Amino acid sequence: MIKVLIVDDSHTTMEYLKYLLDSDDEIMIVGIAQNGKQAIELSKKKQPDVILMDINMPKMNGFEATRIIMENNPVPIIIMSSIHDIKDTAVVFRAMEAGAVTLLNKPWGMDHPDYKRDSEDLLQNIKLMSEVKVIKRSKSIREPARMPETRPPVARPVVKPVAKQIAKSGRISVIAIGASAGGPLVLQEILLKIPKNFPVPILIVQHISSGFIDGLIKWLGQTTECTIQLAAHGEILLPGHVYFAPDDYHMGVNNSNQIILSKAEPENSSRPAISFLFRSMAKVYGAEASGVLLTGMGKDGADELKLMRDKGAVTIAQDKKSSLVHGMAGEAIKLDAVMYELSPESISDKLISIVQ
Numbered sequence: 001m002i003k004v005l006i007v008d009d010s011h012t013t014m015e016y017l018k019y020l021l022d023s024d025d026e027i028m029i030v031g032i033a034q035n036g037k038q039a040i041e042l043s044k045k046k047q048p049d050v051i052l053m054d055i056n057m058p059k060m061n062g063f064e065a066t067r068i069i070m071e072n073n074p075v076p077i078i079i080m081s082s083i084h085d086i087k088d089t090a091v092v093f094r095a096m097e098a099g100a101v102t103l104l105n106k107p108w109g110m111d112h113p114d115y116k117r118d119s120e121d122l123l124q125n126i127k128l129m130s131e132v133k134v135i136k137r138s139k140s141i142r143e144p145a146r147m148p149e150t151r152p153p154v155a156r157p158v159v160k161p162v163a164k165q166i167a168k169s170g171r172i173s174v175i176a177i178g179a180s181a182g183g184p185l186v187l188q189e190i191l192l193k194i195p196k197n198f199p200v201p202i203l204i205v206q207h208i209s210s211g212f213i214d215g216l217i218k219w220l221g222q223t224t225e226c227t228i229q230l231a232a233h234g235e236i237l238l239p240g241h242v243y244f245a246p247d248d249y250h251m252g253v254n255n256s257n258q259i260i261l262s263k264a265e266p267e268n269s270s271r272p273a274i275s276f277l278f279r280s281m282a283k284v285y286g287a288e289a290s291g292v293l294l295t296g297m298g299k300d301g302a303d304e305l306k307l308m309r310d311k312g313a314v315t316i317a318q319d320k321k322s323s324l325v326h327g328m329a330g331e332a333i334k335l336d337a338v339m340y341e342l343s344p345e346s347i348s349d350k351l352i353s354i355v356q
Contacts, residue, residue, distance in 0.1 A: 001026065001027070001028045002026055002027045002028065002049045002050060002126060002127060002130045003028055003030040003046065003047070003048045003049045003050075004021060004027055004028065004029055004030065004048055004049065004050050004051070004052060004126060005029075005030060005031045005032075005033065005039065005042055005043060005046060005048035005050075005051045005052070005075075006018070006021075006029060006031070006032045006033070006052050007032075007033040007034075007035075007036070007038070007039040007051060007052060007053045007054055007057070007062065007065065008033075008034070008052070008054040008057070008080065009034045009035060009054060009056075009057045009058060010054070013054070013080075013106055013107070014032060014034075016107055016109070017052060017080075017107070018032075020107065020119055020122065020123070021123075021126075024123055026127065027123070027126060027127075030042075030046040030047075030048050031045075031046045031048065034057065034058075035057045035058050035059040035060055035065075036057055036059065036060025036061055036062060036064050036065030036068075037059050037060045037065070039051065039053065039060075039062075039065045039069070040060075040065055040068055040069060043069050043073055043075055044073055048075055049075070049076070049130040050075070050076050050077075050078060050126050050129055050130045051069070051075050051076070051077045051078070052078050052080050052126075053065065053066055053077050053078065053079050053080060053095070053100065054080055054081065054106075055079065055081045055091055055092055055095065061091065062079065062081075062091075062095055063091050063092075063094050063095040063098060066079070066095045066098045066099060066100050067095075067098040067099070067137070069099075070098055070099030070100075070134070070136065070137040071136060071137050072136070074099065074134040074135060074136050074137070075134065076101045076129040076130060076132045076134055077095075077099065077100040077101060078100065078101060078102050078103075078104060078125060078126070078129055079092060079095050079096065079100045079102070079103045079104070080104055080105075080106050080107075081103065081104075081105070081106060081212075082105065082106040089212060089214070089215025089216075089218065089219070090215065090218060090219055090222070092212070092215060093184060093215060093216060093219035094219075096184050096185060097185065097188075097223075098137060099134065099137045101129050101132055101134065101181070101182065101324060102125060102129060102181050102182070102324075103184075103208065103209060103212060104118075104121065104122060104125060104209050105118065105209040105210065105211065105212075107119060107122060125181075128181070128297060128325065129181075132324060132325070171287065171288060171354070172200060172288060172289065172290050172314060172354050172355050173200055173285055173288040173289065174200055174201055174202075174203065174237065174253070174281065174285055174288070174289050174290075175200060175201070175202045175203070175289070175290045175291075175292065175351060175355075176202075176203045176204075176205075176277050176278060176281045176289060176290070176291050176292070177190075177202060177203070177204045177205070177291075177292040177293075177294065178204075178205050178206075178274030178277065178278065178291075178292070178293050178294065178296075178300065178301040178328065179204070179205070179206045179207070179274075179294040179295060179296055180206070180207040180274075180294075180295065180296020180297060180298065180300065180325070180327070180328060181207070181295060181296050181297050181324055181325045181327075182294075182295035182296065182323065182324025182325060183206050183207070183208075183294055183295055183296060184206065184208075184216055184219075184220075186294050186295055186318065186322075186344045187204065187206065187220065187294070188219075188220055188223055188224065189344040189345065189348070190344050190347050190348045190351075191220060191224040191226050191228075191242065191348075192223070192224050192225075192348070193345070193348035193349070193352070194224070194225070194226055194242075194348060194351070194352070195225065195352075196225050196226070196227075196240060197240060198226075198239065198240045198352075198355070199239050199240070199355050199356075200239055200240075200355050201237040201238060201239060201240070201241050201242075201243065202226075202241070202242045202243070203231070203237075203242075203243045203245075203251060203253070203259075203277060203281075204242060204243065204244050204245070205244075205245045205251060205272045205273065205274045205276075205277050205301075206244065206245075207270055207272075207274075207296060207300070210247050210248065211247065213230065213244060213245075213246060213247055214230065216244070217229065217230060217244055220242075226240075226241075226242045227240060227241050227242065228241075228242040228244070229241065229242070229243060229244070230243075230244055230246050231243040231244060231245055231246060231251050231259045231261065232259065232261070233259060233260060233261040234258055234259065234260075235258065235259045236256075236257055236258055237253065237257045237258070237259065243259060245261075245272035245277070246261065246272075248263075248271055248272075249261040249262060249263065249271065249272055250262040250263075250264055250267075250271055250272050250273055250276040250277070251272050251276065251277055251280075252276055252277055252279070252280030252281075252284075253280050253281065253284050253285070254284065255284055260280070262276070264276070267300070268298060268299065268300040268301075269298075270300055273300055273301075274293070274300045274301030274304070274328070275300055275301050275303065275304045277301075277304075278291050278301050278304030278305055278307065278308055279304045279307060281308055281313065282304065282307045282308045282310075282311045282313065285313070286311040286312055286313065287311060287312025287313060288313075289308060289311075289313045289314075290313060290314040290315070290316065290351065290354060291304075291305050291308040291309075291313055291314075291315050291316070292315075292316045292317075292318075292347060292351070293305050293315075293316070293317045293318070293328050293329045293332050293337075293338075294317075294318045294323070294328075294329065294344075295318055295322075295323040295324045295325055295326065295327075295328075295329065296325055296327055296328045296329075297325045297327040297328070298327050298328055298331075299327065299328055299331040300328055301328055301332070302328055302331035302332040302334075302335055302337060303335065303337075305317070305332045305335075305337040305338070306332065306335045306336065306337035308337075309336075309337050309338070309339065314339060314340075314354050315332075315337055315338050315339045315340070316338065316339065316340045316341075316342060316347055316350060316351075317329035317330075317332050317333055317337075317338040317340070317341050317342075318341075318342065318343070318344065318347065319341045319342055319343055321343070322343045322344055329341075
């Protein structure tokens with residue numbers, strides 16, 4: 001039986017979560033807290049396997065509660081938030097930095113068309129995260145270094161003016177990265193070591209709940225030196241730029257070094273899908289590309305990383321020891337799709353070395 005502590009000051013959300021969790025025979029609610037202070041007390045007393053943590057609450061917010069719990073009595077914490085304003089989402093990702101294992105949207109009501117999908121996703125995440133071994137966090141969390149260089153989000157694909165083409169840099173011309181559960185912190189660690197003058201573009205698909213990608217870009221922009229932006233359809237790839245796939249669009253490239261965004265059917269239950277990006281890389285760049293598959297559940301991108309390797313690309317997977325969930329990367333390793341199995345820090349070093 002998985003013991004869950006619910007932390008939320010909304011009576012409506014609390015009742016919905018109780019109803020949903022009580023419907024699963026493998027889950028037991030051991031406590032309900034209405035603010036961060038109560039969460040800390042109940043975490044010590046009830047010893048839950050998983051905590052569902054709201055962010056905006058009276059007395060103490062979810063970030064502070066997460067930080068204190070992870071510094072003293074670490075438990076897998078799932079952030080449940082409805083904050084989508086880019087000005088406010090920084091605190092959500094700081095909670096991730098403090099040790100929360102994943103981020104989900106607060107559940108919609110039962111009359112919402114996404115109710116079944118989101119409910120199943122939450123239950124699956126609770127079961128998966130209950131098995132994650134978390135460790136105590138240090139008492140220092142990196143402060144934002146600067147404001148990010150981001151572009152306004154696009155509501156739908158738009159064509160950007162033609163810009164300077166990327167310069168060939170040795171054998172590798174572009175890097176594609178795929179990540180899911182646990183990805184934001186790993187991406188931060190990798191991008192921290194990427195210099196401003198990095199000679200090739202980086203394209204990233206991060207599985208994340210709808211509405212949070214802009215906040216992720218802002219947070220990474222504040223804590224790394226990279227130029228990070230939301231990808232736009234028709235945009236020319238530029239060296240040293242990091243492009244994230246927008247919500248609900250697959251991202252790929254064409255033969256003119258342009259980004260393509262697509263509303264094609266989801267792959268591996270995801271849109272954007274890592275598989276779409278990697279397949280595009282294999283087709284367009286072949287041996288001039290590098291593919292990186294990071295932490296995450298499922299197998300999205302594993303087959304396509306093998307395709308990239310077969311085309312001569314440099315392929316990398318995050319190692320099991322450093323992965324929150326060694327699902328996608330583990331599947332790729334089983335397929336012999338991986339040339340290098342590395343920690344996040346070593347991934348940065350490898351990427352820098354292969355483009356020099």
